[in-house]
Amino acid sequence: MNRTSEDRGRTRVGAVLATAALVLPTGCGTGGPGGTTVDGVQDVAITIALSRFDPEVITVRRGTAVRFVVTNTDPIEHEFIVGDNALHERHEKGIEPSHGDRPGEVTISIGSTASTRLTFDSAGDVVFACHLPGHLAYGMTGVIRVR
Numbered sequence: 001m002n003r004t005s006e007d008r009g010r011t012r013v014g015a016v017l018a019t020a021a022l023v024l025p026t027g028c029g030t031g032g033p034g035g036t037t038v039d040g041v042q043d044v045a046i047t048i049a050l051s052r053f054d055p056e057v058i059t060v061r062r063g064t065a066v067r068f069v070v071t072n073t074d075p076i077e078h079e080f081i082v083g084d085n086a087l088h089e090r091h092e093k094g095i096e097p098s099h100g101d102r103p104g105e106v107t108i109s110i111g112s113t114a115s116t117r118l119t120f121d122s123a124g125d126v127v128f129a130c131h132l133p134g135h136l137a138y139g140m141t142g143v144i145r146v147r
């Protein structure tokens with residue numbers, strides 16, 4: 001069977017979501033880059049290079065406010081979307097093609113840095129991904145392990 005890159009992308013997120021005990025993040029606001037922990041907020045630096053997130057697996061402590069600081073070194077735009085299966089489906093299908101000031105959803109322009117802040121109240125795994133056309137199929141996804 002010949003699968004399209006879109007099918008492979010859905011399968012990859014589906015596989016990640018199927019194995020993850022998903023938790024919904026809570027919290028709001030955005031923040032900028034800073035130290036490792038400032039005022040009780042843990043900064044997690046993520047770099048996008050060659051259409052990949054680095055790191056692809058992130059571990060955070062439950063109940064800690066986390067500021068994800070995402071730097072895009074690629075010559076193309078990317079997204080950093082954190083959430084449950086329904087959220088990823090909406091973005092992947094184009095039902096929710098844009099996002100504004102929602103925690104866990106940022107667009108990172110070419111050569112720039114963007115951030116978003118979330119607090120994970122429950123232990124489990126939460127998926128993050130880029131849903132721009134073809135990016136998920138290429139493998140732009142990862143997991144946040146909340147312990």
